[in-house]
Amino acid sequence: MLECGCGAGPDTEILLALGAKVVAVDISSVAIAKRNLGNPANALFLRASIDDLPLRQNQFDIVFCHRVLQHTPSPENTLKHILTFVKPGGRVFVHSYARTLQQMISWKYALRPLTRRISPERLYRIVRYWMPALFRLTCGMRRCRPEILGRALFRFAYHTIPIRNYRFGDQFMSMDDDAMIEYAIHDTFDALSPMYDCPISASAMSAIASDLLDSNFEVIGHGGVTLLRSTKLLASEAA
Ligand SMILES: C[S@@+](CC[C@H](N)C(=O)[O-])C[C@H]1O[C@@H](n2cnc3c(N)ncnc32)[C@H](O)[C@@H]1O
Structure with a gap:
């Protein structure tokens, strides 16, 4: 799977424990994640921007992005880019801060x-x-x-x-x-402190996913979070 924005590797650790083989990408040094996890055999750490990934498209069973999308200059463009790396029928999990009134009126965005x-x-x-x-x-x-x-x-x-x-x-x-x-x-x-903090709305996420994904998905808007995730395989897909 492709992990977009691994940070210090807390999610990578869980994904590996669940049996995944992970290409973990971050724009900052990936040395800390590598060291934290003891340079695991099933992970490849790559320093790159998820806005311009030096990888082949349509190759990954799963594209995973947790707590990162809002920190890119254009979450919509980033989402479009990372979804091109999931193979046909592959699965996705993409989390972002939500562009909701409740979120946008907080002191954080005023300051x-x-x-x-x-x-x-x-x-x-x-x-x-x-x-x-x-x-x-x-x-x-x-x-x-x-x-x-x-x-x-x-x-x-x-x-x-x-x-x-x-x-x-x-x-x-x-x-x-x-x-x-x-x-x-x-x-x-x-x-x-983040350079970018651009929440994305559930409707924008949904429109992009509809354009780019060929498998079932749902977009959940809950409080401050927007989440795109694959849903169960149809019987015909599973076959
Ligand atoms: C809040 S941390 C989340 C890290 C990890 N996913 C987690 O949930 O613990 C955001 C991470 O996104 C990375 N990041 C921000 N913009 C990025 C970009 N354009 N490409 C790759 N990584 C990026 C940052 O370096 C940081 O490690």
Whole structure:
């Protein structure tokens, strides 16, 4: 299979464990993924842009792209390009941030025109400097009484104060505040720093897939995510 944008290799690891043979591509150095996974025999790591892949088209059983498409200058063009690498009847899994009103009104998109102009090192220092205070402020809002007021204030803060505070998520209850502040620093920096952050709508994804795929698929728009994935083979295809 073709993995578009492998990063440090967390998905590659799972795909390999499931038995896949993977060509894992990333525009950044793939040395970290290679090292993290111990240079596995069934993976070929390739440094290239998924906008212009130096590979033969129509060759892959599966094209997989997770959390990458929105970081390309034109997700529509990138999607068109990567789908040409799936062989006839092959399968796809392509995930992206969704172009929905809920997504586009978030503080991230309001601040990006400014933060994109700041060097990553400086932006990281700014986020790190302000995070402890903003974290405590937003936690304080959530703890206001009565409970219903606290929840309303925290929801308001979530949409207006530019930090990612997961302190009250069930899955983070066992982590202490220092760890949550560290998490918030990295997730907030991740939200503000990418060169490109261009969500794609479910309708645009669907139109491109209809043009280029000859097997069954579905496009799911759910909250902040747009997902294109193959559905079950028809009995005639399976035969
Ligand atoms: C958010 S990370 C996701 C990595 C991995 N898929 C995951 O889910 O953990 C986005 C990755 O996309 C890569 N990327 C961005 N633009 C790319 C492009 N045009 N071609 C290939 N990789 C790209 C980045 O270098 C980064 O590793």
